[in-house]
Amino acid sequence: MHNVIDQSGLLAISTRLQRLSDQLRKDGQKIYELYGVAFEPKWFPVIYTLYQKPILSVVEIANEIGYTHPSTISLLKELEKQKLIRSKRDKTDERKRLLVLTEKGNMLVEQMKPVWNTMVKSLTTLTDTSNNIMKAIEEVEEEMEKQSFYQRAQLIKRKE
Amino acid sequence: MHNVIDQSGLLAISTRLQRLSDQLRKDGQKIYELYGVAFEPKWFPVIYTLYQKPILSVVEIANEIGYTHPSTISLLKELEKQKLIRSKRDKTDERKRLLVLTEKGNMLVEQMKPVWNTMVKSLTTLTDTSNNIMKAIEEVEEEMEKQSFYQRAQLIKRKE
DNA sequence: CAAAACTACGTAGTTAACTACATATATGCA
DNA sequence: TGCATATATGTAGTTAACTACGTAGTTTTG
Numbered sequence: 491m492h493n494v495i496d497q498s499g500l501l502a503i504s505t506r507l508q509r510l511s512d513q514l515r516k517d518g519q520k521i522y523e524l525y526g527v528a529f530e531p532k533w534f535p536v537i538y539t540l541y542q543k544p545i546l547s548v549v550e551i552a553n554e555i556g557y558t559h560p561s562t563i564s565l566l567k568e569l570e571k572q573k574l575i576r577s578k579r580d581k582t583d584e585r586k587r588l589l590v591l592t593e594k595g596n597m598l599v600e601q602m603k604p605v606w607n608t609m610v611k612s613l614t615t616l617t618d619t620s621n622n623i624m625k626a627i628e629e630v631e632e633e634m635e636k637q638s639f640y641q642r643a644q645l646i647k648r649k650e
Numbered sequence: 651m652h653n654v655i656d657q658s659g660l661l662a663i664s665t666r667l668q669r670l671s672d673q674l675r676k677d678g679q680k681i682y683e684l685y686g687v688a689f690e691p692k693w694f695p696v697i698y699t700l701y702q703k704p705i706l707s708v709v710e711i712a713n714e715i716g717y718t719h720p721s722t723i724s725l726l727k728e729l730e731k732q733k734l735i736r737s738k739r740d741k742t743d744e745r746k747r748l749l750v751l752t753e754k755g756n757m758l759v760e761q762m763k764p765v766w767n768t769m770v771k772s773l774t775t776l777t778d779t780s781n782n783i784m785k786a787i788e789e790v791e792e793e794m795e796k797q798s799f800y801q802r803a804q805l806i807k808r809k810e
Numbered sequence: 811c812a813a814a815a816c817t818a819c820g821t822a823g824t825t826a827a828c829t830a831c832a833t834a835t836a837t838g839c840a
Numbered sequence: 841t842g843c844a845t846a847t848a849t850g851t852a853g854t855t856a857a858c859t860a861c862g863t864a865g866t867t868t869t870g
Binding site for chain 2: 503504505506507508509510511513514515517518520521524525531535555556557604608609611612613615616617619620621622623624625626627629630631632633634637638639640642643644646647650
């Protein structure tokens, strides 16, 4: 085992992950401003998902973007108020509300493309380091699927 | 440039960082329960910091743990209510409030040590992947210090 | 075919961070 | 030496996620 995390590393990991995430989000907001477009980073997951899969229900979107459905609902409300998306009942299943991008939403996506492109480039240079963070996240997610942080701790405790 | 992030990667990064951080925190909580100790993950940064540097002011703690001082104050209130820390005015500078661990706090740290040890081991196996996440975070933080996500985007835009 | 279980959506309340502002004390300099 | 600036702490209000719970339709099953 060559990579050892000490206790101050333990201190760091969760808060640093969160701060990094915050920082990226804030800078994202400033980049939209730089391009003079009225768009907030938090809108991205829903808009981009609906751009790729044009008709989805509330829970389907929640799963795609990885939020809980109540969080998703409040995002959807905001986007409907902005008239970027609209919804209609599913005729074959009256429980479902189906979301689509509006014309305004689609136009915004087209406007956003160069901005996203710039972000992708910027983020790529930022994360082009010897330990690639995206890959690291994927790898940790895979490891957690095999065995969670908690399960590993359980086993270690049992051996004590 | 070998590591390229596409737009769905862009979608992923901020939310995935945050989810990973959440997941670790939740599992941390369960690990404390496993050991039967009354301790919450969010207390760790303050307690551990005061364990290493026994007397600190509010802002000093905030800087050490990387939170804003209002967030830190509310954490400190909680810890004072738990009687894990206590505070006194600095006699040479009446503006300052100096925090220290109580006897209860110190005893808790001793109790916590084996738990933290298990966590460190567990986390080490979890993150012992080819792209090490702690190193990746450090590297990205370094890159951001050289030039932020926003600054990089500015330069890319200028060249368009 | 009615009751039970499940699914989809929605609301309410909580949490843990933040920013912006307010107050008190300390310091530096004209 | 007293006014301007800086520092330390504190409060209020906001935000964006969450969990828990409720309701209304749908499906399954005894």
